[in-house]
Every structure is written in structure tokens, then in C-alpha cells.
Amino acid sequence: QSALTQPPSASGSPGQSVTISCTGTSSDVGAYDYVSWYQQHPGKAPKLMIYEVYKRPSGVPDRFSGSKSGNTASLTVSGLQPEDEADYYCNSFAGITNLGVFGGGTRLTVL
Amino acid sequence: EVQLVESGGGLVQPGGSLRLSCVASGFSISNDWMTWVRQAPGKGLEWVANIKKDGSTKKYVDSVKGRFTISRDNAKNSVYLQMDSLRGEDTALYYCARDLGWCRVDQWGQGTLVTVSS
Numbered sequence: 001q002s003a004l005t006q007p008p009s010a011s012g013s014p015g016q017s018v019t020i021s022c023t024g025t026s027s028d029v030g031a032y033d034y035v036s037w038y039q040q041h042p043g044k045a046p047k048l049m050i051y052e053v054y055k056r057p058s059g060v061p062d063r064f065s066g067s068k069s070g071n072t073a074s075l076t077v078s079g080l081q082p083e084d085e086a087d088y089y090c091n092s093f094a095g096i097t098n099l100g101v102f103g104g105g106t107r108l109t110v111l
Numbered sequence: 112e113v114q115l116v117e118s119g120g121g122l123v124q125p126g127g128s129l130r131l132s133c134v135a136s137g138f139s140i141s142n143d144w145m146t147w148v149r150q151a152p153g154k155g156l157e158w159v160a161n162i163k164k165d166g167s168t169k170k171y172v173d174s175v176k177g178r179f180t181i182s183r184d185n186a187k188n189s190v191y192l193q194m195d196s197l198r199g200e201d202t203a204l205y206y207c208a209r210d211l212g213w214c215r216v217d218q219w220g221q222g223t224l225v226t227v228s229s
């Protein structure tokens with residue numbers, strides 16, 4: 001399985017919105033509505049932010065939203081806050097006999 | 112409080128072996144798939160292996176097939192990763208995590224560092 005494609009960096013000013021893309025193939029992102037997103041601050045473990053394309057775990061602010069179109073999933077962070085500055089990784093289910101596949105990660109900078 | 116605590120990492124020579132352990136508290140792992148994810152220094156996340164609730168199904172990333180073995184002991188609420196024939200490219204922080212299914216990994220440990228070097 002090849003890694004999903006994410007932009008290496010993204011940025012926005014406090015209060016603005018930013019969208020991070022995650023492009024896969026018809027064998028992973030395009031085939032299943034099982035895309036998840038993880039936030040990772042430096043030196044910390046990843047944290048689940050979105051699962052099944054758009055669902056938020058309890059405790060995740062509704063400023064975080066997810067969507068998917070074709071082979072590309074997206075994470076949108078609205079009303080950027082300084083604490084949103086982190087690395088973000090997408091992940092997709094890739095079939096019942098396979099492990100999932102991660103994206104390469106996007107570093108989000110809040111200017 | 113739900114917690115996962117990994118141990119067993121360290122410095123090992125190429126070709127050597129290590130056994131990672133992960134003990135869960137605050138929940139019973141018998142209800143969940145469990146997984147190992149690694150992160151090389153300064154790099155992204157990579158699935159390594161996961162194991163079904165009863166241990167009957169195991170999956171591995173191609174790069175570790177035949178060298179790593181994932182196992183679990185539900186009675187001890189623990190998951191393990193036996194790593195043999197280690198290579199430099201296996202150097203990473205190894206996270207133990209709970210997978211609720213369909214790549215929904217909701218609980219992560221803090222990781223244990225494995226360094227493969229002579």
C-alpha cells in the first residue's frame with residue numbers, strides 16, 4: 001500500500017479556516033467511507049480528531065470537520081486557534097486483508 | 112482512566128531481537144482489535160501490525176512480514192510485538208493503540224523507542 005498524499009504544510013491566521021487534503025486511490029479513500037484524521041503535537045502521541053470521514057469523537061471541537069469527494073478526503077479547521085498548530089495525518093481503510101494506510105502528514109502553522 | 116503503557120524498547124544491533132509489551136488499564140482489550148504503529152525520527156506514522164480480539168487474525172505491513180510477530184494475552188490485558196532480524200529502518204518510536212475498527216484508533220500509548228544501530 002502506498003501512503004496517502006498530503007501537502008507537507010498549511011497555514012492560517014487565528015480565526016481563519018484552513019483545509020488539508022488527503023489523496024488516495026480507488027482502493028482506499030475512494031473505496032470506503034473509513035477515513036480518519038489524527039492530530040499530533042510535538043513529542044506527544046497522536047489524537048483521533050475525525051473518523052468515518054466526518055464524525056467527531058466526544059471532546060473534539062466542532063471547529064474540526066471532515067469530508068470526502070472521490071479519492072480525496074479533506075480536513076477543515078475553522079476559527080483557527082494557536083493550539084491547533086500541530087501535525088495532522090489522514091488514514092484510510094484499505095480492505096479487510098490489509099492494514100490501513102496513513103498520509104505523510106501536514107504541518108499546520110497558525111501564523 | 113484509559114491508559115496504554117508500552118515497554119521493551121532500547122538499543123539493539125542490526126540482526127538482533129526485541130520484544131515490546133503494552134499493558135492496558137481502564138478497559139478490557141478483549142473487546143478490541145489492538146495495533147502497533149511506528150514513527151521514525153522526524154517522519155510520519157506507519158501501521159506495523161494489528162491483531163483481532165481473539166488473536167485469530169493478524170495483519171502486518173509488508174516491510175515487517177516474516178520478521179515481526181504480534182500477539183496478545185487478554186487475561187493479562189496485554190499486547191506484544193516480537194521483533195526479530197531488526198534493521199536500521201526499524202528505528203522508530205513504537206506506539207501501542209486501540210483500534211475500534213475501520214482505522215478508528217482512539218487510544219494511544221506514549222510510545223517506546225527502538226533504535227537499531229551498531
